Amino acid sequence: MSLVAESVSAGYRGRRVLNGVSLTVAAGETVGLRGPSGSGKSTLVRVLALLHTPDAGHVSLDGVRIEGVRHRVPVSVRTRIAVLFQSPRAASDPRLTLADLIAEPLRAVRRPREGIAARVAELADRVGLTADLLTRRPHAVSDGQLQRACLARALAHRPAYLLCDEATTMLDASTQALVASVITAEQRETGLGVLVVSHDPALLSRWADRVVTVAPPRRSDISAPQPT
Amino acid sequence: MKNLLVIEGLGVRFRLRDATVHAVSDLDLTVRPGELLAVVGESGCGKSVLAHALLGLLPANALVTGRALLHPARPAAPGPSTQRRTLPRWSSVLPRPAGDRAESRRGSSGWSSRLSRRLRDSAEHQPEGTGAGGGGVGSGGAVDLLACGEKVLARSVRGRRIGLIPQSPATALTVVRTGRRLLAETLTAHGRDPGLAAQVAIEAGLDPADLERYPFELSGGMAQRLATALALATDPPLLIADEPTSGLDRPLVDHTLDLLRRRCDAGAAVLLITHDLAAAERVADTVAVMYASRIVEHRPAADLFRSPAHPYTQALLNALPDRDFTPLPGHPPMLTALPPGCAFAARCPRVSETCATRPSGPVACHHPLVEVPA
Numbered sequence A: 001m002s003l004v005a006e007s008v009s010a011g012y013r014g015r016r017v018l019n020g021v022s023l024t025v026a027a028g029e030t031v032g033l034r035g036p037s038g039s040g041k042s043t044l045v046r047v048l049a050l051l052h053t054p055d056a057g058h059v060s061l062d063g064v065r066i067e068g069v070r071h072r073v074p075v076s077v078r079t080r081i082a083v084l085f086q087s088p089r090a091a092s093d094p095r096l097t098l099a100d101l102i103a104e105p106l107r108a109v110r111r112p113r114e115g116i117a118a119r120v121a122e123l124a125d126r127v128g129l130t131a132d133l134l135t136r137r138p139h140a141v142s143d144g145q146l147q148r149a150c151l152a153r154a155l156a157h158r159p160a161y162l163l164c165d166e167a168t169t170m171l172d173a174s175t176q177a178l179v180a181s182v183i184t185a186e187q188r189e190t191g192l193g194v195l196v197v198s199h200d201p202a203l204l205s206r207w208a209d210r211v212v213t214v215a216p217p218r219r220s221d222i223s224a225p226q227p228t
Numbered sequence B: 001m002k003n004l005l006v007i008e009g010l011g012v013r014f015r016l017r018d019a020t021v022h023a024v025s026d027l028d029l030t031v032r033p034g035e036l037l038a039v040v041g042e043s044g045c046g047k048s049v050l051a052h053a054l055l056g057l058l059p060a061n062a063l064v065t066g067r068a069l070l071h072p073a074r075p076a077a078p079g080p081s082t083q084r085r086t087l088p089r090w091s092s093v094l095p096r097p098a099g100d101r102a103e104s105r106r107g108s109s110g111w112s113s114r115l116s117r118r119l120r121d122s123a124e125h126q127p128e129g130t131g132a133g134g135g136g137v138g139s140g141g142a143v144d145l146l147a148c149g150e151k152v153l154a155r156s157v158r159g160r161r162i163g164l165i166p167q168s169p170a171t172a173l174t175v176v177r178t179g180r181r182l183l184a185e186t187l188t189a190h191g192r193d194p195g196l197a198a199q200v201a202i203e204a205g206l207d208p209a210d211l212e213r214y215p216f217e218l219s220g221g222m223a224q225r226l227a228t229a230l231a232l233a234t235d236p237p238l239l240i241a242d243e244p245t246s247g248l249d250r251p252l253v254d255h256t257l258d259l260l261r262r263r264c265d266a267g268a269a270v271l272l273i274t275h276d277l278a279a280a281e282r283v284a285d286t287v288a289v290m291y292a293s294r295i296v297e298h299r300p301a302a303d304l305f306r307s308p309a310h311p312y313t314q315a316l317l318n319a320l321p322d323r324d325f326t327p328l329p330g331h332p333p334m335l336t337a338l339p340p341g342c343a344f345a346a347r348c349p350r351v352s353e354t355c356a357t358r359p360s361g362p363v364a365c366h367h368p369l370v371e372v373p374a
Helices: A041-048 A098-108 A116-126 A143-155 A173-190 A201-207 B047-054 B080-085 B089-093 B098-105 B111-122 B149-157 B179-189 B194-203 B208-212 B220-233 B250-265 B277-283 B301-306 B311-318
Strands: A002-012 A015-026 A030-034 A056-061 A064-066 A081-084 A161-165 A193-197 A210-213 B005-015 B020-031 B036-041 B062-070 B162-165 B238-242 B269-274 B286-291 B294-300
Touching: A002 A041, A002 A193, A015 A030, A015 A041, A015 A056, A015 A193, A030 A041, A030 A201, A041 A161, A041 A193, A081 A143, A098 A116, A098 A143, A116 A143, A143 A173, A161 A173, A173 A201, A173 B311, A193 A201, B005 B047, B020 B036, B020 B047, B020 B294, B036 B047, B036 B250, B036 B277, B047 B062, B047 B238, B047 B269, B162 B220, B179 B194, B179 B208, B179 B220, B194 B208, B194 B220, B208 B220, B220 B238, B220 B250, B238 B250, B250 B269, B250 B277, B269 B277, B277 B301, B286 B301, B286 B311, B294 B301, B294 B311
Parallel strands: A030 A193, A030 A210, A081 A161, A161 A193, B036 B269, B036 B286, B162 B238, B238 B269
Antiparallel strands: A002 A015, A002 A056, A056 A064, B005 B020, B005 B062, B286 B294
């Protein structure tokens, strides 16, 4: 049971960012990912979440090779891999209330509608969002509150893997600790596999079971991750 | 040394349809030249609103009370920076920067123009004092930032006397101009050589080659450094840095912090607004901890980090990954319904009956962990 990137090479318009990178996130473990600015950490997250098609290599989910077909990804895959981005503001629709934001992935799939409100309430409670915040829209809440809503949204389908791309960088110490504790609790409950991308060595050494470093792309020899 | 900025009883409220948000309440702060004051706190505690209030960048439904006197910077500090600060008179006859014209076409109200105003104003060039005839001008050339009005703020404060490193540079940069053009515009408007653009960029940690790019071609961290370069280009005596390190990796965070520290050591004052306690610990002289719209502890940085006095400060420090890594219990109170007494009482382990009355002093707590003389 694992989410694996196998010899992935990826880039943007001919600019190669990742060169034959392999990474495994097993169920129930927390993997830290670090590396300098521009080393392709976010690109690797996007490849793992099937948001970016690699030039070479592939991604497999629990042993099955997965890929998006023209940006379309099967619901069975999409609901199993969740992403928490650095900027909650860039990742949320400004027209939706926080409650609708959290409910969005639940409504996006063809499944029974009943129970969504209860699930939203449960998720909001889990991330510590009070009822009065749920009726507000993103512009009326702080980054920390919005990121907690995004975390609730990411957990809505009980994913098997959660990719956190600098998800706590913009948060204060208390909210960061809260986000980490919510994810750790979910992990204990469901065996969630977590990838934590961060620049903060203190955070990684505290949170991750193991830390992988991505080498900067300019060094032409290798950019494969080396376990530390 | 004389104070540069004196904030007295600052209050900011936002009227919503069905409630009033108390974003900043009864806030007193002073900043001296050469001081780096860090304002820290949880997200949503009112830190950024404080910065925006000082620069008159709040939305129209904000109600601001109190005073914020900005005193003239003393021209005593030696070095090239002082020469730059006193502008030649002819700078007022320079043509208005192109950015100005482009912005004014978009209209003068609304969210987008307010954001872009940050940049436009950093390129304003009217000499100090002109237009400063309103009720906001106090004795000795001091300006009350809260009362002087938009005209004075735009012409003689923003960019000139107070530089702002904005929180989200992606939304504050004019997207249709390259970094070099933005920097050159600002430098020209302040009577400096636009050829210094590369040098200013390097100082902010930006590769001069990246100046040829447009803001949308920059990564978040590069845009942040460009915004920093723009704020530093005018060499203002007071810098307000609103989360200047968000989106930067550790070496660049340290670079930016050291840059702010050097500005302080050269005589400027810096108001660093941050959620990053490690950053505050690294560079700040004094730290003000903000909780639920109020400052709960304001002390020298070394003392505060060694032995926090307010239970909230201690809890916040304990949330750090290299300490306990535990979040604070409960939630901060809603800013629409602040309790009459201590706002932290509901989450505080040391709470007692006296906490129903509001504490005051440098440590706003009835039961501080250490006694701090007023």
